[in-house]
Amino acid sequence: MKDNLDKLNRYIDLKNLRHSTSREQIAQVFFETQDHITVDQLLEKVKVVNPKIGLATVYRTLNLLQECGLAIKRDFETGSVTFEPYSDKHHDHLICTNCGEIIEFYSKDVEELQDKIALKYGYELTDHKMELYGLCKQCK
Amino acid sequence: MKDNLDKLNRYIDLKNLRHSTSREQIAQVFFETQDHITVDQLLEKVKVVNPKIGLATVYRTLNLLQECGLAIKRDFETGSVTFEPYSDKHHDHLICTNCGEIIEFYSKDVEELQDKIALKYGYELTDHKMELYGLCKQCK
DNA sequence: ATGGGTGCAAAGCGTTTGCAACCGG
DNA sequence: CCGGTTGCAAACGCTTTGCACCCAT
Numbered sequence: 001m002k003d004n005l006d007k008l009n010r011y012i013d014l015k016n017l018r019h020s021t022s023r024e025q026i027a028q029v030f031f032e033t034q035d036h037i038t039v040d041q042l043l044e045k046v047k048v049v050n051p052k053i054g055l056a057t058v059y060r061t062l063n064l065l066q067e068c069g070l071a072i073k074r075d076f077e078t079g080s081v082t083f084e085p086y087s088d089k090h091h092d093h094l095i096c097t098n099c100g101e102i103i104e105f106y107s108k109d110v111e112e113l114q115d116k117i118a119l120k121y122g123y124e125l126t127d128h129k130m131e132l133y134g135l136c137k138q139c140k
Numbered sequence: 141m142k143d144n145l146d147k148l149n150r151y152i153d154l155k156n157l158r159h160s161t162s163r164e165q166i167a168q169v170f171f172e173t174q175d176h177i178t179v180d181q182l183l184e185k186v187k188v189v190n191p192k193i194g195l196a197t198v199y200r201t202l203n204l205l206q207e208c209g210l211a212i213k214r215d216f217e218t219g220s221v222t223f224e225p226y227s228d229k230h231h232d233h234l235i236c237t238n239c240g241e242i243i244e245f246y247s248k249d250v251e252e253l254q255d256k257i258a259l260k261y262g263y264e265l266t267d268h269k270m271e272l273y274g275l276c277k278q279c280k
Numbered sequence: 281a282t283g284g285g286t287g288c289a290a291a292g293c294g295t296t297t298g299c300a301a302c303c304g305g
Numbered sequence: 306c307c308g309g310t311t312g313c314a315a316a317c318g319c320t321t322t323g324c325a326c327c328c329a330t
Contacts, residue, residue: 017309018308018309018310020304020309021303039295052311052312053311054313056311056312056313056314057312060296060311063296080294094257094261107253109253117234117245118234118274122276123275123276124275124280125273126237126274128274129271129272129273130269131268131270132254132258132265132269133266133268134264134267136261136262140264161329193286193287194288195287195320196286196288196289197287199320
């Protein structure tokens with residue numbers, strides 16, 4: 001999304017970093033992805049745009065994106081770590097342990113419940129995560 | 141706990157494996173731990189009982205324990221993977237991102253809400269995970 | 281005696297890093 | 306030109322594995 005790219009550029013300015021072509025290309029491709037993407041998948045997509053880019057730069061860019069909150073690392077226990085672009089609305093995940101399908105969902109009730117629990121234990125929440133593992137409609 | 145050790149022995153018989161001393165020692169030490177423990181911490185504790193045991197065997201034993209559901213791997217984003225012994229009541233976690241404190245809690249509401257969500261999307265749940273990250277009472 | 285279990289060291293895997301070349305400001 | 310950025314390969318940390326020996330059955 002345009003917004004994300006803007007936010008990245010603002011972060012780059014803030015930290016006095018440089019607006020390099022590779023970084024911008026990687027970020028752009030990453031923001032375009034709908035799904036959760038692995039590092040290798042991202043590299044492959046990026047190579048279409050610019051074959052010279054190496055794995056290390058993809059890692060470095062993803063780390064930068066995580067730093068400024070534009071990429072979220074997800075480690076569903078499906079074997080490999082994935083990343084998803086930031087979106088304003090927090091959401092949680094349903095993961096099919098058979099076919100690997102991932103459904104994102106938002107539940108107001110979950111959010112409220114989390115706050116209630118945090119309050120009970122005197123915690124001030126910064127982040128939270130809920131993952132439901134099971135079999136999807138087709139697989140069960 | 142005694143129960144867990146029994147369960148392990150039954151699993152070993154079932155799979156026609158052997159009741160080896162090292163394995164039993166590792167399992168025993170592991171079941172005695174209250175907290176979440178890392179592989180290295182477990183090795184250290186085990187070495188007190190039997191200094192000859194190596195890291196590989198600890199890994200192999202933990203994998204066996206996971207296989208039969210007696211150990212649960214937890215990867216809170218605190219840098220290192222930990223394991224906790226199985227206990228009958230499912231619980232979720234509050235993690236302090238500053239001091240690393242981990243509170244286990246059980247919430248009936250969370251369990252019910254999870255089932256409700258699974259139902260809505262046609263999923264049949266096998267497992268779920270809720271992790272709340274933030275600052276604990278002391279750290280905030 | 282058979283074949284699983286073990287310790288050790290080597291290999292594996294995903295990720296990070298040191299370096300020299302490169303390039304943006 | 307200065308110093309961040311890159312690609313490459315080497316290094317890293319954690320985990321698994323190949324092997325020869327050990328031990329439970």
